[in-house]
Amino acid sequence: MIDSIKENIKLNLESKYSGQSFVVESPKHGHADLAIPLFGLAKAWKMNPKLVFDKVKEDLDDPSIEKILFTNGFLNIFLHRNDYAIKVLNELNEFKSLADKNETVVIDYSSPNIAKSFSVGHLRSTVIGNALKNIYEKSGYKVVGVNHLGDWGTQFGKMIVAYNRLTKPLDLSKDPIKKLQALYVGFHEDAKEDPSLEVQAREVFKALENGNEAYLTLWKQFRDLSLEEFMNMYDILNVSFDAYEGEAFYNDKMDEVVTALDEKGLLKIDDGATIVDLGEDLPPALIKRSDGATLYLTRDLAALKYRHDHYGAKKVIYVVGNEQQLHFKQLTQVAKLLEYPVEIEHVNFGLVMLDGKKMSTRGGKTKRLEDVILQAINDAKDAITEKNPSLSQKDEVAKAVGVGAIVFNDLKNERHLNVDFSLENMLKFEGQTGPYLQYSSVRIESILKDTKIDMDKVDAQVYAGDIYFELIKLLDQFQSNIIRAKDLNAPSVIAKYAISLAQAFNSFYGQQKVIVDDLTILNSNLYFVKTIQLIINECLNLLGIKSLKEM
Numbered sequence: 316m317i318d319s320i321k322e323n324i325k326l327n328l329e330s331k332y333s334g335q336s337f338v339v340e341s342p343k344h345g346h347a348d349l350a351i352p353l354f355g356l357a358k359a360w361k362m363n364p365k366l367v368f369d370k371v372k373e374d375l376d377d378p379s380i381e382k383i384l385f386t387n388g389f390l391n392i393f394l395h396r397n398d399y400a401i402k403v404l405n406e407l408n409e410f411k412s413l414a415d416k417n418e419t420v421v422i423d424y425s426s427p428n429i430a431k432s433f434s435v436g437h438l439r440s441t442v443i444g445n446a447l448k449n450i451y452e453k454s455g456y457k458v459v460g461v462n463h464l465g466d467w468g469t470q471f472g473k474m475i476v477a478y479n480r481l482t483k484p485l486d487l488s489k490d491p492i493k494k495l496q497a498l499y500v501g502f503h504e505d506a507k508e509d510p511s512l513e514v515q516a517r518e519v520f521k522a523l524e525n526g527n528e529a530y531l532t533l534w535k536q537f538r539d540l541s542l543e544e545f546m547n548m549y550d551i552l553n554v555s556f557d558a559y560e561g562e563a564f565y566n567d568k569m570d571e572v573v574t575a576l577d578e579k580g581l582l583k584i585d586d587g588a589t590i591v592d593l594g595e596d597l598p599p600a601l602i603k604r605s606d607g608a609t610l611y612l613t614r615d616l617a618a619l620k621y622r623h624d625h626y627g628a629k630k631v632i633y634v635v636g637n638e639q640q641l642h643f644k645q646l647t648q649v650a651k652l653l654e655y656p657v658e659i660e661h662v663n664f665g666l667v668m669l670d671g672k673k674m675s676t677r678g679g680k681t682k683r684l685e686d687v688i689l690q691a692i693n694d695a696k697d698a699i700t701e702k703n704p705s706l707s708q709k710d711e712v713a714k715a716v717g718v719g720a721i722v723f724n725d726l727k728n729e730r731h732l733n734v735d736f737s738l739e740n741m742l743k744f745e746g747q748t749g750p751y752l753q754y755s756s757v758r759i760e761s762i763l764k765d766t767k768i769d770m771d772k773v774d775a776q777v778y779a780g781d782i783y784f785e786l787i788k789l790l791d792q793f794q795s796n797i798i799r800a801k802d803l804n805a806p807s808v809i810a811k812y813a814i815s816l817a818q819a820f821n822s823f824y825g826q827q828k829v830i831v832d833d834l835t836i837l838n839s840n841l842y843f844v845k846t847i848q849l850i851i852n853e854c855l856n857l858l859g860i861k862s863l864k865e866m
């Protein structure tokens with residue numbers, strides 16, 4: 316609301332004083348609702364600030380303005396509080412999403428590699444990507460969430476060679492990923508002794524690309540078993556995708572890209588391999604190996620074209636760790652040479668740290684990520700049982716709290732920073748945590764319980780008091796925070812906003828009795844806290860965290 320008032324005032328003044336631009340600010344903890352700094356104008360017009368004030372004041376006729384004061388070189392604007400407050404509350408209660416942008420964005424996230432364990436990096440990608448998907452949808456975009464599974468490449472040649480060398484059949488009915496991963500590790504050990512295995516693996520992958528039935532059957536088995544495990548994880552995290560189009564999906568779509576590169580005269584043969592020269596600043600892009608096998612980059616080019624042609628994507632967002640920076644620079648550069656009309660954005664992120672060291676769930680020794688999440692759910696259950704022994708549906712609640720804690724802990728900091736992974740800290744009911752937000756919402760739920768708001772009794776006059784009005788202004792920042800989160804691809808913007816809202820509510824509630832005898836104040840209060848709860852829940856939702864009615 317305030318943003319449109321601001322914009323109106325600015326445009327109005329600028330149309331009156333053509334050629335002159337005006338700054339309209341929202342002072343942080345100011346005494347005013349809006350302020351126009353006058354020094355610049357005073358200088359430009361060679362007038363003293365007070366005279367500028369008198370002049371500009373005459374031109375301010377916005378009906379939302381109550382009074383205008385001159386203080387310290389600023390023109391300070393105060394809004395009609397009642398009017399503004401009720402408009403903010405009503406607008407938020409009707410809000411579904413920002414205006415339709417009529418534009419499709421593909422978000423590529425999670426994208427784990429089959430036959431390998433789901434890494435901490437993939438968890439970050441999943442959580443950040445899922446939140447971005449929600450944020451873009453709220454911002455009025457059509458979003459297609461794609462899981463670009465790593466299900467193709469020479470490593471499958473290696474796995475198949477290793478598998479076929481086994482003397483005893485492998486029982487993949489339990490812990491398939493662990494066993495397949497061990498197979499892969501074993502292959503590398505054996506290949507140190509016998510380098511011809513590497514050659515075999517490449518030949519097998521080439522045959523796989525050419526459709527060898529027996530190899531395809533094995534590959535499909537590896538893929539299905541891995542997906543089953545990944546699905547478990549997505550189920551716990553409550554994350555879904557519009558499409559599982561992994562690298563193998565593009566097997567029949569790469570020729571087209573190679574032909575296009577060829578027709579543009581961009582291909583070069585270097586030591587038998589097919590490359591695109593990217594100039595001084597970037598290493599050449601490898602399109603085909605000397606044996607004709609395609610590469611990760613080739614598949615990403617085919618994927619990019621497909622996402623444009625099939626989904627009509629104008630923009631593709633890749634939520635992938637910092638270590639693939641070079642890959643995405645190369646992809647962007649080749650796409651530019653091909654003149655693909657798609658914007659590419661690599662949304663990168665930092666590491667997860669456990670006790671000051673990079674957390675890893677790869678390899679046999681460390682814990683499986685799924686077990687870490689189950690541990691969080693377990694700990695959450697202990698905490699809620701202690702707090703509320705009679706709670707029904709404890710398991711459901713524990714799951715929402717435990718998973719929410721992990722998700723919030725990931726999203727609360729700027730994404731390029733490392734994340735500290737301490738179950739103890741993230742599960743606290745105070746401070747900047749998921750449980751704190753869920754708890755704040757539940758607290759409001761308990762106020763609202765068994766009441767029905769009589770909207771006829773709501774009187775905006777109540778909201779003119781400072782203690783209400785500050786919160787009204789904060790509520791009014793919801794939409795601008797969605798826009799900022801989208802512009803920066805930063806779910807942390809929403810996470811921080813939600814925390815400030817919950818804190819403001821809890822401090823309000825510490826000072827103000829909500830349930831009172833006066834029916835006007837009572838109903839105004841109820842409408843007010845209900846709207847706060849609505850926005851806290853909306854934020855939780857955007858972040859991919861469940862809100863609760865009880866905990």
Ligand code: ARG
Binds near residue numbers: 463615
């Ligand atoms: N599978 C890759 C990995 O785990 C991530 C894929 C990201 N998406 C893409 N289109 N390259 O490292």
